[in-house]
Amino acid sequence: MRRRTILGYGAAGAGALVFALFVGWWQVDGPGAPEPVGQRPLALSAMDFSLTDHEGNEVGPETLIGRPAMVFFGFTYCPDVCPTTLSDISGWLDDLGEEAGVLNVIFITVDPERDTVEAMAGYVGYFHSAIRGWTGEDEEIAAAARGFRASYERVPTEGGNYTMNHTASVFLFDAVGRFVTTIDYHEPHEFAVPKIKRALKEIAKPETS
Amino acid sequence: MRTLAITGTLAALLSWAGALTPALAGSEDVVVEGAWSRASIGMNRPGAAYMTIRNTGDTPVTLIGLTTPLAMMPEIHESKTNADGVSSMAPADEITIAPGESVSLEPGGLHAMLMQLQTPMTEGESYPLTLLFDDGGEVTVEVPILGIAARGPND
Numbered sequence: 001m002r003r004r005t006i007l008g009y010g011a012a013g014a015g016a017l018v019f020a021l022f023v024g025w026w027q028v029d030g031p032g033a034p035e036p037v038g039q040r041p042l043a044l045s046a047m048d049f050s051l052t053d054h055e056g057n058e059v060g061p062e063t064l065i066g067r068p069a070m071v072f073f074g075f076t077y078c079p080d081v082c083p084t085t086l087s088d089i090s091g092w093l094d095d096l097g098e099e100a101g102v103l104n105v106i107f108i109t110v111d112p113e114r115d116t117v118e119a120m121a122g123y124v125g126y127f128h129s130a131i132r133g134w135t136g137e138d139e140e141i142a143a144a145a146r147g148f149r150a151s152y153e154r155v156p157t158e159g160g161n162y163t164m165n166h167t168a169s170v171f172l173f174d175a176v177g178r179f180v181t182t183i184d185y186h187e188p189h190e191f192a193v194p195k196i197k198r199a200l201k202e203i204a205k206p207e208t209s
Numbered sequence: 210m211r212t213l214a215i216t217g218t219l220a221a222l223l224s225w226a227g228a229l230t231p232a233l234a235g236s237e238d239v240v241v242e243g244a245w246s247r248a249s250i251g252m253n254r255p256g257a258a259y260m261t262i263r264n265t266g267d268t269p270v271t272l273i274g275l276t277t278p279l280a281m282m283p284e285i286h287e288s289k290t291n292a293d294g295v296s297s298m299a300p301a302d303e304i305t306i307a308p309g310e311s312v313s314l315e316p317g318g319l320h321a322m323l324m325q326l327q328t329p330m331t332e333g334e335s336y337p338l339t340l341l342f343d344d345g346g347e348v349t350v351e352v353p354i355l356g357i358a359a360r361g362p363n364d
Binding site: 076077078079080081083084086087088090091122123126127128151155158159161163165166167168169182184185186 | 247250253254255256257282286288290293294295296297298316317320322323324325356357358359360
């Protein structure tokens with residue numbers, strides 16, 4: 001009789017535990033989880049997309065694992081923000097000197113309609129030689145943006161043209177593909193360069209996660 | 210009584226004459242400094258021009274438009290970046306510059322957006338850009354074209 005009672009309590013306890021775990025899952029990872037807007041980018045190893053670089057090579061998130069990476073979104077028909085970001089990045093890379101040699105620096109277009117492989121090749125060549133341009137199918141660009149938690153939107157302009165609103169931050173990843181930090185658009189040089197150095201340093205650390 | 214009438218007529222004449230003369234009270238005191246552009250790749254992509262517009266006079270001036278032989282559609286646009294890091298660009302409203310104040314057209318903010326280029330923008334060359342003001346005045350500045358990766362007027 002007594003044994004039964006203990007068993008009963010045990011079952012109730014286990015039930016409560018399962019319920020608590022379920023509630024926890026629901027709130028953190030399940031349908032009750034907060035919207036991913038404004039979240040950190042995924043680790044590169046958790047992303048899934050396939051694009052083409054400006055030299056015609058097939059590339060994806062796995063291409064970036066093994067070396068620290070700096071990734072940003074833009075489009076080459078952008079007259080102000082994108083050339084400014086590319087110039088800023090070129091300046092940071094010049095400052096880092098040889099250290100910059102180990103970085104993967106990737107410019108992903110949000111405007112694949114106009115930014116073909118040829119258009120990307122003609123554009124990135126004017127900036128620091130480490131910068132590589134990636135383009136591809138609409139769905140693959142969208143999958144990439146989801147992984148980085150980046151957003152973009154096509155906006156019509158006068159004369160039947162269009163421009164693109166897009167996330168202008170630069171994302172930094174360490175050599176094993178973990179997200180390190182973000183450099184905001186037009187962030188001052190003296191803040192940006194130490195952040196890149198941090199991503200570079202993470203190479204030496206053993207993987208913990 | 211007679212003197213008053215003459216004075217009145219004179220005043221009317223003067224104000225009539227005043228209305229005929231273009232009132233260039235503001236824009237003749239506008240000074241443009243540090244103008245620059247980045248070179249373009251071909252003519253398909255829009256260009257941009259940057260500068261500081263200073264009002265050295267004692268009346269406000271309002272920039273209402275631009276003209277240049279370089280581009281069919283030059284307009285003042287403004288780039289903005291929101292709290293989520295998303296950048297967007299839209300035509301700016303008229304820009305009024307108070308006496309003694311200046312407005313900077315610089316990367317990531319206000320800029321002269323040069324749409325429908327008529328010739329490529331080549332590094333080392335320059336082009337005239339005319340600023341149109343609400344008092345009918347114009348200020349033309351010669352804009353030097355720097356490299357594509359230039360970061361400022363001194364690059």
